[in-house]
Amino acid sequence: GQQVKQSSPSLTVQEGGISILNCDYENDMFDYFAWYKKYPDNSPTLLISVRSNVDKREDGRLTVFLNKSGKHFSLHITASQPEDTAVYLCAAGENQGGSAKLIFGEGTKLTVSS
Amino acid sequence: EAAVTQSPRSKVAVTGGKVTLSCHQTNNHDYMYWYRQDTGHGLRLIHYSYVADSTEKGDIPDGYKASRPSQENFSLILELASLSQTAVYFCASSDAGGGQLYFGEGSKLTVL
Numbered sequence: 001g002q003q004v005k006q007s008s009p010s011l012t013v014q015e016g017g018i019s020i021l022n023c024d025y026e027n028d029m030f031d032y033f034a035w036y037k038k039y040p041d042n043s044p045t046l047l048i049s050v051r052s053n054v055d056k057r058e059d060g061r062l063t064v065f066l067n068k069s070g071k072h073f074s075l076h077i078t079a080s081q082p083e084d085t086a087v088y089l090c091a092a093g094e095n096q097g098g099s100a101k102l103i104f105g106e107g108t109k110l111t112v113s114s
Numbered sequence: 115e116a117a118v119t120q121s122p123r124s125k126v127a128v129t130g131g132k133v134t135l136s137c138h139q140t141n142n143h144d145y146m147y148w149y150r151q152d153t154g155h156g157l158r159l160i161h162y163s164y165v166a167d168s169t170e171k172g173d174i175p176d177g178y179k180a181s182r183p184s185q186e187n188f189s190l191i192l193e194l195a196s197l198s199q200t201a202v203y204f205c206a207s208s209d210a211g212g213g214q215l216y217f218g219e220g221s222k223l224t225v226l
Contacts, residue, residue, distance in 0.1 A: 009154070032213065043204060043217035044157070089156055101147070101172060102208075102215060104157040 003027055004092050006105035015114045019077040023090030023105050026071065030092040033066055034102070035075045038087045047088075048075070080112045117141045120205050120218035127225050133192040135221050137205030145208040146188040147215065148172075148180060150201040157204065163188055195225045 004025045013019045021035070034049035050057045050064050050073075057064045063076045073092075077084055087109050093102040118139045127133045139146065145164050149157040149172075159172030161180035169180040177199060179191040192199055202222050206215040 006156075034214070036215075041220075043219055044215075045217070046214045049214065101159055101162055101170075103159065103173070104149070106154060106156040 002106075004090060004103045004105045006090055006108050008108050009106065010109045010111070012111045012113060013080045015080060015082060015112055017080050017112075019075075019080045019084065019110055019112070021075040021077075021088050021090070021108050021110065022072065023074065023092075024072050025092045025103075027092070027094065028071075029094045032093045032102075033064065033073045034091045035062075035064065036089040036091060036104075038089060038107070040087075044089055077110075080110075082112050082114050084112045085110060118205060118207055118216050118218040120203075120221045122221060123219060124222045125224070127192075127195045127223065129196060129225055131195050133195050133199075133223065133225075135190040135192075135203055135205075135223070137188045137190075137218055138186055139188075139205075139207040139216075140186065141207050141209065141216060142185070143207035143209045143216070144185065145210070145213075146182065147206045147208070148178075148188070148190045149204045149206065150174070151204060151220070152201050160190065160203075192223075195223075197225050199223065200225045 031052040035047045036044040038044040061078045066073045087107045089107045090105040091102045147162040148160045163169045163182040181189045202220045205218040
């Protein structure tokens with residue numbers, strides 16, 4: 001089954017509004033959570049990440065909230081702008097001794113309309 | 115300059131043919147990964163490696179082999195390409211397990 005899931009394939013937000021992107025995961029052992037941004041025909045780039053020892057991390061207009069008991073994390077983008085329009089991929093992973101891997105969700109296409 | 119480079123960037127292959135996708139990184143990272151991108155599936159992990167001469171299966175390894183001859187190089191091999199393997203393939207590197215991934219530009223594979 002899908003270990004990391006984004007239930008909303010798309011989201012449309014008005015310019016200046018708050019975009020909220022959600023991600024659910026299954027594996028209790030995941031200890032690293034990240035959001036990547038992807039433009040069409042480009043490679044994904046890291047936006048923001050957190051380790052499991054924090055519940056929240058802010059970076060400019062971006063905030064990640066982590067709810068470990070609910071196996072859920074989200075990305076909030078304040079003052080959304082047209083250039084925020086992209087596909088957002090959540091990802092989660094764990095260290096397994098010397099082996100580790102990052103599992104991605106299916107992606108949410110965010111459209112910020114002006 | 116790009117630290118993770120993939121070749122070829124685009125390829126058309128025939129069904130049943132052999133395809134090799136190559137990835138080279140100059141990040142001095144131990145971890146390297148191969149993902150495929152399909153609409154509606156995000157990125158799915160095919161194979162990964164955390165040390166030269168060793169590879170690990172990801173979530174969708176069937177139909178793919180991987181080779182890590184050195185820290186810098188990681189190849190994905192399709193021995194018998196099939197139509198269902200048409201996709202964009204991304205290579206990535208990381209300096210720590212579960213840490214930030216640095217992606218290559220992607221390789222678009224079309225199997226006819």
